[in-house]
Amino acid sequence: MEAGIVGLPNVGKSTLFNALTCSRAAQSENYPFCTIEPNEGIVSVPDDRLSRITHYITPQKTIPAMLKLVDIAGIVKGASEGQGLGNKFLSHIRQVDAIVQVVRCFEDPDVTHVSGSVDPLSDIDTIETELMLADIQTLENSLAKAQRSARSGDKEAKLRVSAIEKCNEHLANDQPLRTLKLPEAEADAISSYGLMTAKPVLYVANVDENDLQGDDPLVRKVREYAESSGASVVCVCAKLEAEIAELEEPDRSEMLSDLGLTEPALNQIAREAYRTLGLQSYFTAGEKEVRAWPVPIGATAPQAAGVIHSDFERGFIRVEIYSLDDLENYKSEKEIRQAGKLRIEGKAYIMQDGDICHFLFNV
Template sequence: MSLSVGIVGLPNAGKSTLFNALTRAGAAVGNYPFTTIEPNTGMVPVPDTRLDRLAELFHPPKVIPAMVTFTDIAGLVRGASRGEGLGNKFLGHIRECDAIALVVRDFEDTDITHVEGSVDPVRDIDVIELELQLADLETVTKRLEKVGKTVRLQKEKEQATEAVAVLQRVRDHLDGGAPVRTMQLGADERATLHDLWLLTANPMVVVVNVAEGAAIAEPSAAVRGRAAQGGADVVVISARIEAELAELEPADRGAFLADLGIAEPGLDLLARHAYGLLDLITFFTAGEKEVRAWQLRRGLTALDAAATIHTDFAKGFIRAEVSDAEDLLAAGSYNALKEHGKQRLEGKDYVMRDGDVVHFRFNL
């Protein structure tokens, strides 16, 4: 499974600085709009102390964390939904992502211009959300016109009529100024919308880029309220601090953060938020050869988990030997775990839990 998060926002909000810190990929940074035109992409590990502790237990040659793909998308501006500022191209890049990290600037700097003329993170959220909603509204309206013609065909009339009802409800919701992610939609309704790749249906986290001295502050009530209105979480990060942190040796980062009074890197927090946006869980495979964290949608089964590792595991599935990571760590070995009765044998319909350590038995 590959989770892709698009980093979006107005020009000069700090998107590329944040991306550089996340991935150390050296994306271009400049004080003018549209420094980034083609999206930069980088893989970022999801911090998980359970993985680190399992690695200490087994000492394998390979330790592989779960990963999140971040894509640095060029700055959007007012009118992007109408093609302003190469908006159509940039909106297309967002459609390819599973989730959105909306970066808004909340610091003053006379050396860094603001495309809107002043610093106002709530307004900036409004600008981006409006452009995404307008783009979705156009997409839904076009589909309604197409499906409306199908209603006249008796053979497909019932199915098309149901689709029209869903599309009209989504259109009205967007027309009221609200993103699709805030709608209550059933599985069939979501299936109707799936191939539209609606931008505002994606889960979103608002990343408030603050000055270095405000990195430990809570987001303002206004920003938190506006984000909640759009069904989004909020994370406060100083992209400048994260960029400086990324340049340090790993051994020096703890002291650097401690001097600033910061408990953990903001990027670790963002990676976990991004991971949680799509309601993913982590399960592990652990042994002397490899300890690895795997992503899985919450609610999926042992058979789905087996297929995530390899299709042969799913085709020849016999059973799953499952334990909780904390139980395994407390026991100190698989043998001790079994002696304590903490390892279970589960079938293909077992619903996986976050923190499961699993070994699959299968026939080739």
């Protein structure tokens, strides 16, 4: 699972990406098309439950869940028609599972805005429009072939035609496909299209360093828009976060304290991007390692086991589970077992966020 960071040129997108991945590479120049190939990075997802577990189970190492991010070059109006190498960049968005859109919510005469003025809602509309136009092209290009196959009696093709027609009608009403609920069979029939407006979105309001809480009217507009569309917003000063990311401890902690922050805002982005991807964490805990594992919300126990290794899923027998609350109450796994709090679950069990697990398998 991976998220793509998108935005118009010069909104702070690459600065944010570099800070998230703690990259010390030179920042891009102040030009609209500065990044051609997407940069990829892996970031950890901060989770205080790891430290709470290791208070009682001391491992050789602690491993957080990881999130893959892709920095996609700035999109401009006309991208769906190839402007600014738009088709190349849009193809990168098709490959990610969620979109993190950075919108600029600060004025700076030294940083040119590609549209000539700072208007985050206009920025959001520009990108949404380009993605919708690109999705329309994808659907129109696929419809004729699907119709031919449907006429020959192909059941999956019939599902595909129905899904395409519903999507086209939805897009014709200027509605992104993430707000359209298709029957599961129809959604599966067009899943290979990589429709961009069907992907979940997280908005990142890039704010001035004097507005870290996002009180500016520009940010309020983004929050209202996101709320109306069921999305989340994280406020961050990308420039400031990049400076914080470059610091070593304890200088980093001192700077955060001076700013009145308990953690970098980047931590919030990582957690919200993780949630936007529809992921939750379960844990394995032992002397070798305490580790958080990402798993889709709604995954079964065998599917969760498969995240560790495919053999675990193939040969799944059962899973032993206890909670962090039980660990903090009984102080050790041994005491949890003796108190009868260790649960035994089978193949039908739906994983819960925060489960601490031992998988039993045989292949």
